[in-house]
Amino acid sequence: MKAHLDVITLAVHDLARAVAFYRDGLGLPTKGIVATEFPPTTTDAAGAVAFFKMQGGLMLAVYPRRELARDAGIAESPPSSGEFSLGYIAESAAEVDALLERAVAAGASRTEPPRRRPWGIYSGYFRDPDGHLWEVIWNPKAAEPS
């Protein structure tokens, strides 16, 4: 296996709401909901999905949680936070604060104020409208001249 990851798919309750949050709220680029020409069938999940193009060929996707469960062949389960988090490295503590505020304004919830962690970073978490965790990080050491 190559050390490569191509897609991160987030299970969402409402595809349009998730697109609005990531596109309009956070400003991530997307073509919007695509693959709507593939309705659910007796054997297959629906295709409709939205992709946000990140760095290095990585795609962030939002996909209905029922369809992800069907596509993966697992039972659908109620939403649960804490299975994973996505980390975003900001360039300053002020940018951490600002991005958390922007996310909350767009419909996210903040779990607690951002703060310095014992390992040196300054960070805070938000949960997107589906409860998925994001940690927004500033690493002062990364800013030091090496």
Add this chain to the structure above:
Amino acid sequence: MKAHLDVITLAVHDLARAVAFYRDGLGLPTKGIVATEFPPTTTDAAGAVAFFKMQGGLMLAVYPRRELARDAGIAESPPSSGEFSLGYIAESAAEVDALLERAVAAGASRTEPPRRRPWGIYSGYFRDPDGHLWEVIWNPKAAEPS
């Protein structure tokens, strides 16, 4: 917010087991468990974590689920699949089959046999030892001359 994602952290029950799965089972590069000098405190989570370096500056991390909940300031919840999936693009259908078999041999569970999806890809899913979903994908269209 830039279209950039720096870390994907998977909540795991047993850090050593997760490292063994991803390093020894799947062959991903890592320095092993680091930040062990930060024990849990009354206010902070433990630091111990392992990183796997992916493309484009992206890090895949494994971190104890209890510590992720503490670090994020949320309640710990029982494991649940279906909140997200990680997608890996292989270069052939045979590579999809082989990687699924390799994952299962390393301790993953397969949800169903890989198959062609209506949108043209050939893919199958496995769940890592903590239940996190991976979809291994071959896209025949990507192999066509353009």
